[in-house]
Amino acid sequence: xxxxxxxxxxxxxxxxxxxxxxxxxxxxxxxxxxxxxxxxxxxxxxxxxxxxxxxxxxxxxxxxxxxxxxxxxxxxxxxxxxxxxxxxxxxxxxxxxxxxxxxxxxxxxxxxxxxxxxxxxxxxxxxxxxxxxxxxxxxxxxxxxxxxxxxxxxxxxxxxxxxxxxxxxxxxxxxxxxxxxxxxxxxxxxxxxxxxxxxxxxxxxxxxxxxxxxxxxxxxxxxxxxxxxxxxxxxxxxxxxxxxxxxxxxxxxxxxxxxxxxxxxxxxxxxxxxxxxxxxxxxxxxxxxxxxxxxxxxxxxxxxxxxxxxxxxxxxxxxxxxxxxxxxxxxxxxxxxxxxxxxxxxxxxxxxxxxxxxxxxxxxxxxxxxxxxxxxxxxxxxxxxxxxxxxxxxxxxxxxx
Amino acid sequence: xxxxxxxxxxxxxxxxxxxxxxxxxxxxxxxxxxxxxxxxxxxxxxxxxxxxxxxxxxxxxxxxxxxxxxxxxxxxxxxxxxxxxxxxxxxxxxxxxxxxxxxxxxxxxxxxxxxxxxxxxxxxxxxxxxxxxxxxxxxxxxxxxxxxxxxxxxxxxxxxxxxxxxxxxxxxxxxxxxxxxxxxxxxxxxxxxxxxxxxxxxxxxxxxxxxxxxxxxxxxxxxxxxxxxxxxxxxxxxxxxxxxxxxxxxxxxxxxxxxxxxxxxxxxxxxxxxxxxxxxxxxxxxxxxxxxxxxxxxxxxxxxxxxxxxx
Numbered sequence: 001x002x003x004x005x006x007x008x009x010x011x012x013x014x015x016x017x018x019x020x021x022x023x024x025x026x027x028x029x030x031x032x033x034x035x036x037x038x039x040x041x042x043x044x045x046x047x048x049x050x051x052x053x054x055x056x057x058x059x060x061x062x063x064x065x066x067x068x069x070x071x072x073x074x075x076x077x078x079x080x081x082x083x084x085x086x087x088x089x090x091x092x093x094x095x096x097x098x099x100x101x102x103x104x105x106x107x108x109x110x111x112x113x114x115x116x117x118x119x120x121x122x123x124x125x126x127x128x129x130x131x132x133x134x135x136x137x138x139x140x141x142x143x144x145x146x147x148x149x150x151x152x153x154x155x156x157x158x159x160x161x162x163x164x165x166x167x168x169x170x171x172x173x174x175x176x177x178x179x180x181x182x183x184x185x186x187x188x189x190x191x192x193x194x195x196x197x198x199x200x201x202x203x204x205x206x207x208x209x210x211x212x213x214x215x216x217x218x219x220x221x222x223x224x225x226x227x228x229x230x231x232x233x234x235x236x237x238x239x240x241x242x243x244x245x246x247x248x249x250x251x252x253x254x255x256x257x258x259x260x261x262x263x264x265x266x267x268x269x270x271x272x273x274x275x276x277x278x279x280x281x282x283x284x285x286x287x288x289x290x291x292x293x294x295x296x297x298x299x300x301x302x303x304x305x306x307x308x309x310x311x312x313x314x315x316x317x318x319x320x321x322x323x324x325x326x327x328x329x330x331x332x333x334x335x336x337x338x339x340x341x342x343x344x345x346x347x348x349x350x351x352x353x354x355x356x357x358x359x360x361x362x363x364x365x366x367x368x369x370x371x372x373x374x375x376x377x378x379x380x381x382x383x384x385x386x387x388x389x390x391x392x393x394x395x396x397x398x399x400x401x
Numbered sequence: 402x403x404x405x406x407x408x409x410x411x412x413x414x415x416x417x418x419x420x421x422x423x424x425x426x427x428x429x430x431x432x433x434x435x436x437x438x439x440x441x442x443x444x445x446x447x448x449x450x451x452x453x454x455x456x457x458x459x460x461x462x463x464x465x466x467x468x469x470x471x472x473x474x475x476x477x478x479x480x481x482x483x484x485x486x487x488x489x490x491x492x493x494x495x496x497x498x499x500x501x502x503x504x505x506x507x508x509x510x511x512x513x514x515x516x517x518x519x520x521x522x523x524x525x526x527x528x529x530x531x532x533x534x535x536x537x538x539x540x541x542x543x544x545x546x547x548x549x550x551x552x553x554x555x556x557x558x559x560x561x562x563x564x565x566x567x568x569x570x571x572x573x574x575x576x577x578x579x580x581x582x583x584x585x586x587x588x589x590x591x592x593x594x595x596x597x598x599x600x601x602x603x604x605x606x607x608x609x610x611x612x613x614x615x616x617x618x619x620x621x622x623x624x625x626x627x628x629x630x631x632x633x634x635x636x637x638x639x640x641x642x643x644x645x646x647x648x649x650x651x652x653x654x655x656x657x658x659x660x661x662x663x664x665x666x667x668x669x670x671x672x673x674x675x676x677x678x679x680x681x682x683x684x685x686x687x688x689x690x691x692x693x694x695x696x697x698x699x700x701x702x703x704x705x706x707x708x709x710x711x712x
Contacts, residue, residue, distance in 0.1 A: 064521030075482025
């Protein structure tokens with residue numbers, strides 16, 4: 001049930017892409033540079049219409065590739081502008097080189113990323129291979145369960161990026177959120193603008209009274225220190241995300257955290273998952289709870305910085321955990337989120353839960369409540385000892401021969 | 402025409418103490434570009450390459466203006482973002498100064514890996530001056546062939562050997578590709594004629610739109626000549642018509658330097674180690690082909706620059 005939690009909010013029916021574009025309109029960045037790619041195209045298409053209609057003061061650069069989109073966004077950000085872009089899949093892959101440069105130069109760019117599979121074979125549908133491939137790029141990564149979260153996350157991301165001096169991407173699952181219409185509560189422009197505040201960079205290229213060189217060559221004597229500072233900035237970003245979330249709750253009434261615990265406190269079995277599938281899993285948890293099964297869910301909202309200690313604490317009491325990955329790392333061992341979670345548990349000395357890894361939904365393959373019920377059933381058996389936990393990745397709903 | 406007396410009053414905006422090689426043409430290009438800019442504030446973008454790595458070894462910088470480098474193939478796209486930010490912030494009243502934008506890229510970062518981003522930036526019409534300091538190879542990575550490397554030149558990836566005699570293909574005519582973008586100002590220039598180059602930079606900075614200058618910039622390591630011969634070799638490129646100095650202003654061609662006496666191409670080639678193998682008797686036919694190619698291009702340029710001829 002949709003509940004208006006904020007007295008001045010307005011309930012609107014919008015797709016994920018529409019609502020992300022709406023957030024961008026309200027944020028009104030100085031520069032947006034983008035190249036169209038399914039399923040993220042609509043975001044910048046709608047935004048460029050705002051520019052064409054004079055609804056925003058932003059400049060829109062319709063570049064000739066995603067590599068140039070990120071390059072131009074980097075240039076704009078370094079120049080002192082609030083700069084944004086949007087992309088997906090192959091587009092994010094083409095930006096890969098520049099993602100590292102955006103973070104290495106500590107530029108607070110915000111990106112609307114719509115999760116989509118990576119070629120080959122070419123596939124336009126939703127999975128998280130694209131952003132998982134960018135997980136080590138030094139970008140804050142915030143995943144959305146639905147359009148409401150996408151909208152809220154975009155607004156928060158602007159402040160997070162600028163405070164942390166780290167580029168930040170907000171994701172929505174391709175088609176599942178990007179093209180699905182939902183009721184979303186949007187906030188008045190003035191309130192969003194007041195929340196994000198004015199952007200006042202300390203140093204910027206266009207400040208000709210204080211010219212400076214950015215993007216120098218760093219040799220053995222400084223490079224390591226700069227990379228260390230970047231790693232440290234990501235560690236520090238956790239508190240920044242939490243502070244912004246607190247302020248967001250105070251302003252708009254919606255509560256956000258690094259992770260969301262759903263019926264987890266007394267759970268014996270749990271699923272850990274990222275993105276829209278958390279919503280599907282919540283339905284299953286409700287059903288299982290009605291049957292008296294102590295099922296819970298851990299939704300990871302902020303994947304970078306990875307909330308390792310928090311996750312270990314949240315899962316410490318659970319007997320069996322299934323980590324659902326909508327991307328495979330092809331490591332020959334495990335998928336990315338699983339590896340991160342197991343490392344977090346081990347490093348925190350949490351050895352109680354049996355942890356299994358499920359890869360699902362690649363290339364938009366359906367994941368429904370039936371599949372998730374199956375996972376919880378397996379977890380019940382593992383928790384009771386009737387089934388041994390597999391140390392191999394299991395693949396859901398794939399035809400394996 | 403630039404006035405030397407006036408120019409001498411302009412500040413030096415690239416400091417001494419950069420780490421470019423003795424005799425490097427790139428330092429001359431950068432210095433003269435900034436002298437040409439006079440007192441106009443500029444923001445400089447640079448592709449990865451000799452110029453960038455030699456002038457910005459952290460924590461030092463040789464640039465007195467704001468300078469930005471992000472990657473190899475994207476200096477034009479990066480500058481697009483900076484210039485767009487400028488327009489946005491200026492329209493909002495957040496910036497008052499009148500700033501110009503200059504992008505430097507070597508031939509590798511311009512002819513090859515950066516061609517797409519350059520083309521995109523020119524097509525979109527950003528007001529920026531893109532200067533390709535063209536030393537005809539990937540010098541920073543060890544003298545490898547680029548799309549700008551001329552036929553017959555020895556490079557480490559198109560070496561002269563027992564059965565092959567250096568680069569087998571002609572160089573790409575990037576200046577013509579830029580002219581085809583219908584931008585307001587495109588020129589070819591060369592190190593060794595400050596007046597020609599500085600005048601072109603000033604014209605380019607004055608146009609309200611994108612401009613492009615392709616400047617032949619000898620590399621004493623890559624071309625294998627004595628450091629003191631940079632100017633001489635560069636001038637020979639023009640006197641032999643290997644590298645004509647011309648400009649295309651709003652589509653109209655003009656040859657800026659017409660050699661009094663057109664010298665044979667070998668005058669340019671023989672001073673450089675990279676063409677040494679061509680002077681073996683069994684390679685005489687390659688020299689002939691090179692001469693023929695230069696003659697044809699020069700004739701074509703002369704026809705294009707005839708009165709009334711437009712791009």
